[in-house]
Amino acid sequence: MTTIIPPETFAGRRILVLEDERLIALDVRDILEQFGCTVLGPVATVDAALQLIEHEDPDAAVLDVQLNGTTSEPVAEALRAKERPFLVLTAYRRSHLSGALKEAPLLNKPVDERKLRTNLSGLFQ
Amino acid sequence: MTQNLELQRAALADFGLFAFRCNDIDDLLHRAVELVSGALDVPLVKVLEHFPKRGEMLLRSGVNWQPGVVGHETFGDHEKSPGGYALRSDEPVVSPDLDAEDRFETPDVLRRHGVRSMVNVIIVGEGDPFGVLEVDSRERREFSDDDVAFLRTYANLLAAAIERVRSHKELERAVREQGVLARELGHRVKNLLGLVRALASQTSVAGRTATEYRDAYIDRLHALSTAEGLVFENDNELADPLELAHEILAPHRQDDPRRITIEGTSVGLSPRQARMFGLALHELATNAAKYGALSVAGGKVHLEWHLLDARGVSERLSMMWREADGPEITPPQRKGFGTRLLEDVVAYELNGEAELKYEEWGLHYRLEFPVDLEQ
The missing domain is CATH 3.30.450.40 (GAF domain)
Incomplete structure (x- = not known):
């Protein structure tokens, strides 16, 4: 059984993408744009993501965890503080995560479009 | 007693x-x-x-x-x-x-x-x-x-x-280390699968037959696995751009190695750098064989790189791909994945600069990025 997700769920939603692997970032961006979302970024660093959160106020976010030796935890905390939902898209397992990252829905790499769609729509219910 | x-x-x-x-x-x-x-x-x-x-x-x-x-x-x-x-x-x-x-x-x-x-x-x-x-x-x-x-x-x-x-204690330490290694390996495999997926989705289907799409995708995958293979073979997890260039460009040099001259020093590239260096060379060569200097008899390519002197531990690698004696070329109407990869992805991933120039007499591509010589 596939749940039917009405297209308007995503129309015009502004999604921040934080991913340091550029090819994967472009892939995720394309998928989100196909859903009808507007992508903010993709950005590759915590600082760039925090800037976007402050100035662009995204509706939601898709976060990679490991960013060139640092983690996206501060971004997750900032989103939580602003009550903006987010998904974690990572090669790690949940047991490896900490803080606000641990509580978010987790998708494993490589990205699965159907799962991304279902989980993303879950953020807007 | x-x-x-x-x-x-x-x-x-x-x-x-x-x-x-x-x-x-x-x-x-x-x-x-x-x-x-x-x-x-x-x-x-x-x-x-x-x-x-x-x-x-x-x-x-x-x-x-x-x-x-x-x-x-x-x-x-x-x-x-x-x-x-x-x-x-x-x-x-x-x-x-x-x-x-x-x-x-x-x-x-x-x-x-x-x-x-x-x-x-x-x-x-x-x-x-x-x-x-x-x-x-x-x-x-x-x-x-x-x-x-x-x-x-x-x-x-x-x-x-x-x-x-x-x-x-030694056994306990070894077990801990094994656990960390296994975890890192798992992470790396999933990330690589993510890249493999991204290459598939980014390789354009527009104007291509299924066979053409498959070939283009498999060629890119091959460039990625060549880079990954070199890193894997090396105990210190570094790849040599000289080896990488020879392997990636081999199909274009097998009839006449002088068609692509390669001149560059050996240096250690991280897995990430090696992947991008390999993918970039693959795109350049594929493009040259289709539209550029390697598409006509007598056309030539000169590939060279050297380290730029800088104080401190980190130096920069400057690479140049120069095509000559090819057909007259013009910039493409639409930027395909190859162009995007050369101009955007590679520069971004390498934390460096890339520049594609469509000169009348041939394509020029310049790439410059920091390398850590202390590794």
């Missing part, structure tokens, strides 16, 4: 049991010196640990020493010190009267504690000896053969127990 032997036998049994359960070297040594003190009725007992590189022996554990001695006092490991002398002896070294001792000198700390007689026994190790077990009496004492035999047995038991704790 019989009572002494019984005490000693009990000490060996007690210590054997304790050592079997103990997983901490300091606890082990402490219990060892306590039991020896009781079993031989000597007030002062200590274990000296040998540090060959420092030429020193540290008083690692002991009973009844003044404050500040245990864990701090050190002795030279030369043969003029009691410990150093014992390290060089196969037999226990018995000194019934230190005033008459001429094999080594009595350290100050022993004089301060009023030591008159002593026995030193080596504590062997799997490689170098661990150190020396020493019992010190404040009265002049003739240690019996039984006492000495007891000490020797005791020191060997202690040596075995130390080795056991050490290998236990």
